[in-house]
């Protein structure tokens with residue numbers, strides 16, 4: 001009987017590496033970055049991607065959200081904190097992402113050094129389709145969710161959940177290397193950083 | 197349907213001589229490579245621990261390769277436990293058969309694709325077409341390449357050899373729903389692609405992807421992208437089929453903390469690419485299939501010198517600093533893997549039986565710039581020299597002697613080539629370093645000056 005591809009490949013690998021030396025992994029890079037002003041660095045870096053970013057005292061977040069989304073039909077994912085839920089969203093039920101104007105979410109973690117927001121489909125973050133299909137994404141980041149660098153973010157995240165790391169609006173540089181924002185993902189990313 | 201590189205005729209010197217005559221191509225390439233290289237340098241410079249990340253990245257990959265069988269089994273177990281299905285493919289034909297079978301089982305005749313080098317390597321689109329299945333590329337550059345019946349020319353920006361006017365022509369010609377008043381503004385062209393693909397994303401029930409990384413410990417796959425077409429393909433269709441080279445596995449979730457720093461900064465020169473998606477098995481109820489592809493990789497793994505090429509994370513930094521690539525263009529390499537990495541990977545994956553593949557180890561001046569920027573420290577010059585020694589005489593000489601003759605006839609160039617070669621940390625064999633700098637065999641290039649190639653490049657670059 002002929003061997004399966006799996007057995008063949010595994011056998012070829014073990015022959016190929018037979019006698020190769022063992023390898024030590026030096027992890028001398030920064031496990032944690034020292035950043036004094038996490039909110040300041042995060043907002044600067046998000047802004048570099050041409051996203052819109054505001055720093056807002058926690059108590060003022062509901063009013064800011066209401067102002068920003070007024071007139072827009074927003075997807076409001078399950079588990080979004082009540083105080084972040086736009087005033088007129090509740091009666092209509094959750095908007096269909098395929099016809100809505102935008103989506104509002106929280107996030108799982110945010111990274112200052114890279115200006116990145118990570119969604120893990122947890123409460124208030126929506127399904128992957130809900131945060132992808134609408135053309136506008138409003139994301140509320142609590143200041144205590146911001147970590148300095150990539151290693152801290154990786155260690156906080158659960159790989160079993162589907163993750164979407166977002167660094168600015170979708171973009172392409174495929175035409176003569178000119179950056180164009182907004183191809184298939186939301187063309188506008190707006191970030192509210194809630195500080196206490 | 198875009199063409200496939202498999203069996204492409206010619207050889208590197210001949211192909212590159214054609215490319216250097218094309219001034220549009222050279223202008224585009226020069227602009228692109230210099231721009232990205234500047235961005236890369238500035239974001240790499242921001243990280244005080246870049247060399248430590250690079251050392252860790254290299255070692256993690258080496259450790260993975262050392263125990264690749266074990267990690268693949270661990271990966272298989274984790275993906276299966278999370279509701280996914282794992283398939284193994286010895287070669288391109290087997291992988292294509294598996295994918296075609298999976299698509300047919302869904303009853304669909306169309307798939308959307310997110311840019312993947314592995315599926316280009318195996319000629320998947322053509323194989324699916326032969327089975328009556330249409331594969332739609334969704335990355336803007338891949339769409340341009342596919343609509344134009346063309347070949348990709350750069351790992352990161354595959355349509356960089358096309359200018360905006362050509363792209364407009366291609367769209368008007370080949371895209372049935374292109375707006376008649378389409379201008380050649382990049383924003384207008386991107387908008388036309390957005391509208392064109394939107395329906396397709398919402399309609400498609402099967403997607404095919406590759407992956408940048410697979411995590412053995414958790415069974416997680418990772419895709420980095422910019423446009424959001426990746427998210428569309430990975431998220432919306434009911435069935436997702438990912439075709440991934442076996443060398444893409446990483447042992448632990450934690451290892452991503454290294455590679456999510458190394459890859460975006462080396463590739464697009466950004467602190468982070470716009471979107472990174474990770475998923476484990478059947479995410480949000482999707483039917484998920486992982487096809488693990490060998491296709492020559494275990495041969496590469498068996499070579500003590502050459503196996504380091506399997507560390508490659510396809511960032512394309514080595515293309516952007518390569519003086520040969522900049523002038524020869526991506527097509528001259530006759531493979532989906534152009535530039536310095538292509539020069540060492542293609543001959544190892546395909547063997548050096550053809551004139552083209554045997555000429556690839558000579559597609560370099562051995563200046564070493566590729567090694568310095570490589571985020572996983574692949575010593576490309578070392579592998580090139582080793583491959584030159586191994587190239588079968590007949591094929592290499594048929595490809596090389598023409599250029600070698602030219603090099604030998606020109607004492608100044610020969611001297612320059614030898615000086616460049618002698619700087620190479622004692623890697624160069626005592627015999628002549630082969631037909632170096634074949635790409636300069638054309639009128640519209642300056643002579644190589646009386647200095648080392650490297651010095652010249654740094655001065656001119």
Ligand code: SF4
Nearest residue numbers: 508509511512514570
């Ligand atoms: S060889 Fe190194 S620099 Fe070149 S694409 Fe691969 S990882 Fe990047």
